[in-house]
Amino acid sequence: MAGRAVPSQETVRSALALACRAPSVHNSQPWRWKVAEHSVHLYLDSSRLLPVLDPTGREMVISCGATLNHVRIAFAAEGWQPRVHRLPNPAQPDHLASIEFTSVDEVDEHVVTLAAAAANRRSDRRPFLQDPVPDEVLVPLREVARLEGCTLTFALDDRARRELELAIEHAGSVERQRPEYRQELAAWTGRHASAEGVPARSIPAEHLRGMPERDFALAAEGELPVPILDDGAVLAVLATRGDSYESWLAAGEALSAVLLSATEQGLATCPLSQIGEVAESRNQVREQVLGGTGFPQLAIRIGWPVTHEFPGPLTSRRALSEVVEQLFPSE
Numbered sequence: 001m002a003g004r005a006v007p008s009q010e011t012v013r014s015a016l017a018l019a020c021r022a023p024s025v026h027n028s029q030p031w032r033w034k035v036a037e038h039s040v041h042l043y044l045d046s047s048r049l050l051p052v053l054d055p056t057g058r059e060m061v062i063s064c065g066a067t068l069n070h071v072r073i074a075f076a077a078e079g080w081q082p083r084v085h086r087l088p089n090p091a092q093p094d095h096l097a098s099i100e101f102t103s104v105d106e107v108d109e110h111v112v113t114l115a116a117a118a119a120n121r122r123s124d125r126r127p128f129l130q131d132p133v134p135d136e137v138l139v140p141l142r143e144v145a146r147l148e149g150c151t152l153t154f155a156l157d158d159r160a161r162r163e164l165e166l167a168i169e170h171a172g173s174v175e176r177q178r179p180e181y182r183q184e185l186a187a188w189t190g191r192h193a194s195a196e197g198v199p200a201r202s203i204p205a206e207h208l209r210g211m212p213e214r215d216f217a218l219a220a221e222g223e224l225p226v227p228i229l230d231d232g233a234v235l236a237v238l239a240t241r242g243d244s245y246e247s248w249l250a251a252g253e254a255l256s257a258v259l260l261s262a263t264e265q266g267l268a269t270c271p272l273s274q275i276g277e278v279a280e281s282r283n284q285v286r287e288q289v290l291g292g293t294g295f296p297q298l299a300i301r302i303g304w305p306v307t308h309e310f311p312g313p314l315t316s317r318r319a320l321s322e323v324v325e326q327l328f329p330s331e
Helices: 009-019 058-077 109-120 135-147 158-176 179-187 245-264 279-288
Strands: 031-035 040-044 080-086 095-103 151-154 189-191 234-240 268-272 295-303 324-326
Touching (some): 009 031, 009 058, 009 109, 058 080, 058 095, 058 109, 058 245, 058 295, 135 151, 135 234, 158 179, 158 234, 179 189, 234 245, 245 295, 279 295
Antiparallel strands (some): 031 040, 040 095, 151 234, 234 295, 268 295
């Protein structure tokens, strides 16, 4: 081991900026970072709760798990081995993680590649190319989910895929019937020049019939060009052993790991959280896709992206000053 005892402020800022590129429900970015002299701490920002969509805060914690995985990769790419203590204070459930550091002599090049993937990853809500995704590409995605304590199950046969599609469709149908859901969706959708929410430029310009998706077009007119092709996405279910805060945090870390591994391999991705938002849909996925085991947290669309002629934009993020509290004196 070598180097100074703690990362520099510049390194911390760089790592947290990359961490904040993580996906979150409706791009709500429900995290707060506190930076102490020898550690970094992740907190849940309850003011970002979507009370209709996510009354229990499950998806907020999953979102925070994604940023936690991102920050682990970001620090590792900078030459620091993060030591993560998850849910360190039972009396303070919003304190999701504390991170301490050990410097390393040699940076793993694969981690550097993943950090680059984190900077470039975006959710693509359009159809994917029909080119098949081979097993040798999917296997690493399953493995990185396993390493985070979760399972990634691909709905590859016709029956499993149809059951999953039906569950997603049912969840969307139930949610659309609630006026308060439509109001909440509208509040977070179609924003222009905003650093939060889902912007119009990330919403397909045309309604995509027969493709599993979140119904953002219900609340805003999209601007993202859509190629004319049938969707070739593979559908997968990310599940956990339990259904506690700890499980949700693990689901977020696994989600990040899967998305970054897919991005590294040139794949496009889009998380779909509806199956965890409606009890009937969740039960259907558990019984019909997972064989009655585990707790499905969300689905993921995975496939080959459309050509460079239809680039998917990166969504904006809040300024670091809004999500990071400095607890140590300036250098």
